[in-house]
Amino acid sequence: MRCYWDEEDIWFYLEVDAEGWVTRQIELEGPELTPIAAASLAEWQQAQEAGRLDEYERGFGMTAELPVSEWEGHDPVPLTSEEFEEVWDSARRQITARPR
Known part of the structure; x- marks a missing residue:
């Protein structure tokens, strides 16, 4: 699904499990739709276990x-898995290409 938060001009793209927990989240900011987050719950948990949570959150958010x-x-708008994957792939490429 996706939804818009107008107070911050951010589009949220969300992949959720059967219980409604977010498993992957993308945040695109402003009219340019600049990716500011593309986080995976599984990756976040792995980073936490490895003691690299701060590094993960700085790079990908949560x-x-x-x-x-x-x-x-x-006001969520449903997305197909293909639509979500397209935005996910683009956001991850842009975030990982940034200098750290």
Whole structure:
């Protein structure tokens, strides 16, 4: 799904599991849709276990801490898995290409 947060001019693209927990999250900011996050819950958990959480979050951000069923004030638009993957691949390429 995707939803827009107009206060910050950010599009959120979300992959969620059956219980509504976000498994992957993309954040695109501004009219240029600049990727500011492309985080995977599985990668975040691996980074936490390896003691590299700060590094992971600086590079890729993090996923939402609440299931989407508990969110207020969003109007989600369904996406196909192909649509999500296209945005995911583009955001990850752009984020990993940035100098660190």
